[in-house]
Amino acid sequence: MADRLIVDLFGDGRVGVSRQLHGEVAPTPGPDPVELVVPLSEKDLGELAWYLERYLVAPFGVYEDRGPEIADRLVGWGEALFGSVFGGGGARDAYRSVRDRDRGVGLEIDIRSDDPGLLGLPWELMVDPERSRRLVTTVESFRSESV
Numbered sequence: 001m002a003d004r005l006i007v008d009l010f011g012d013g014r015v016g017v018s019r020q021l022h023g024e025v026a027p028t029p030g031p032d033p034v035e036l037v038v039p040l041s042e043k044d045l046g047e048l049a050w051y052l053e054r055y056l057v058a059p060f061g062v063y064e065d066r067g068p069e070i071a072d073r074l075v076g077w078g079e080a081l082f083g084s085v086f087g088g089g090g091a092r093d094a095y096r097s098v099r100d101r102d103r104g105v106g107l108e109i110d111i112r113s114d115d116p117g118l119l120g121l122p123w124e125l126m127v128d129p130e131r132s133r134r135l136v137t138t139v140e141s142f143r144s145e146s147v
Helices: 042-055 066-071 074-086 089-099
Strands: 003-010 014-020 107-113 141-146
Touching (some): 003 089, 014 089, 042 066, 074 089
Parallel strands (some): 107 141
Antiparallel strands (some): 003 014
């Protein structure tokens, strides 16, 4: 078993973070949920969809300028998504305590919600600005699941 961070995205616009360290039977409740501010606009999400669905299939011709411009925005979007969940308070502390823990076990991140719109956001883009790396490349498991 690995250490786990559990991110609960509530349909009422709040986000809560709890953690479960290796060997613990149940997650340790985190601080009270806080307002979730989704940092990507509909336009941003549309640009991301275009980049993934069209540009990466044919990255040449008329797309030569637009594709790299959007690629340059991916890190910023990832940092903004990270900040919307782990940017402050108890959620930041829970993340850092698990990230910085000297351990021989992996880290799992679970994104949970009963709201498909929230689960459909590109959480896999999250970038820890202190480490300049996408979370999905630094953890053992990164899951989104409906609850």
